[in-house]
Amino acid sequence: MSRTELRFPVSTSIGEVSGIFDRPEGARWLYVFGHGAGAGMKHRFMEAASTALGAEGIATFRYQFPYMENRVSRPDPPAILHATVRAAVSKAREVGADLPLYAGGKSMGGRMTSQAAAAEGGLADVRGLVFFGFPLHPPGAPSVDRAEHLERVPIPMLFLQGTRDTLADLALLRPVVERLGARGALHVVEGADHSFAMLKRSGRSAEEVLVELAKTTASWAERESS
Numbered sequence: 001m002s003r004t005e006l007r008f009p010v011s012t013s014i015g016e017v018s019g020i021f022d023r024p025e026g027a028r029w030l031y032v033f034g035h036g037a038g039a040g041m042k043h044r045f046m047e048a049a050s051t052a053l054g055a056e057g058i059a060t061f062r063y064q065f066p067y068m069e070n071r072v073s074r075p076d077p078p079a080i081l082h083a084t085v086r087a088a089v090s091k092a093r094e095v096g097a098d099l100p101l102y103a104g105g106k107s108m109g110g111r112m113t114s115q116a117a118a119a120e121g122g123l124a125d126v127r128g129l130v131f132f133g134f135p136l137h138p139p140g141a142p143s144v145d146r147a148e149h150l151e152r153v154p155i156p157m158l159f160l161q162g163t164r165d166t167l168a169d170l171a172l173l174r175p176v177v178e179r180l181g182a183r184g185a186l187h188v189v190e191g192a193d194h195s196f197a198m199l200k201r202s203g204r205s206a207e208e209v210l211v212e213l214a215k216t217t218a219s220w221a222e223r224e225s226s
Contacts, residue, residue: 001025001054008091010066010084017084019063021095024054029221030099031130032092033062034085034109037075040068045106045195048207049132052214058221059099061092065109075108078115085116089123100225104130104158107167107194111135111146118152128156128224130217133194136168136176147176150184158185158220160213162192164199187216 004021020041023030031053035041041062050060065084067076075081089103103117103126104110110131117123137143150157159177161168170188177184189209191202196213198204 001051004095006091006095008063008087010080010087014066014080014083017064017066017069017087019061019088019091020050021059021061021092022050022054023059023096024057026057027054027059027096027099028057029218029225030059030061030092030096030101031217032085032089032101032103032105032113032126033060034088034103034105034113035062035065035068036105036107036109036133040064048210049106049213052207052210053217055211056214056218058214058218059096061088061096063088063091065112078112081108081112082116082119085113086123089126093125100127100221101125102128102130102221104132106132107135114153114157115149117155118149122154126155128158128221129153130158130160130220132160132213133165133196134159134161134168134173135194136173139166142169142172144172144176147173150176150180153183156183156185156224158187158217160187160189160196160216162189162194162196164191164193167194185220187213187220189213
């Protein structure tokens with residue numbers, strides 16, 4: 001696995017953010033991987049997920065949102081987050097020009113990517129979106145309001161979700177994915193929470209779950225690429 005750490009501009013007013021490009025030998029795809037609201041691109045989940053994806057031939061381009069880059073606790077306004085997603089996709093296209101491009105992220109990173117994809121102009125050259133725990137609603141407040149924009153995303157989407165995810169009631173998420181028709185796919189991990197952690201009695205480790213998610217992502221990308 002080769003690793004390149006870099007910086008790239010979001011805009012003249014927003015400034016630069018950091019990124020990490022991990023490319024395994026024999027890479028077949030490149031995934032632009034946005035982090036969740038409470039932890040940056042070097043969080044252990046992001047690192048472990050990137051390693052698991054790399055083992056399946058998926059290169060990753062992780063990046064910081066500006067608030068995390070500047071060590072501010074509160075996430076940036078959506079317009080800045082969307083601009084960062086678009087800049088990251090553009091930079092990933094540059095550094096991995098020979099690889100088919102996918103995008104998404106963990107929790108908030110995935111939702112901001114889908115919002116950017118739903119906006120006018122979308123995300124150029126991105127073939128599909130992968131969500132590691134789509135945050136359908138706040139904990140304890142079931143709703144589908146956050147899914148309204150998904151109808152306007154013109155590319156395929158893969159939702160990776162745990163049955164113990166308090167940010168995505170599966171009774172609400174399943175119909176959302178079904179309404180997407182051929183553009184939507186859902187993979188459910190029994191017993192996993194929003195971060196794909198497992199209870200000890202399950203007999204499965206978080207690492208084993210990440211391998212499952214990476215294999216699922218690679219199989220889905222294979223189908224979508226054919």
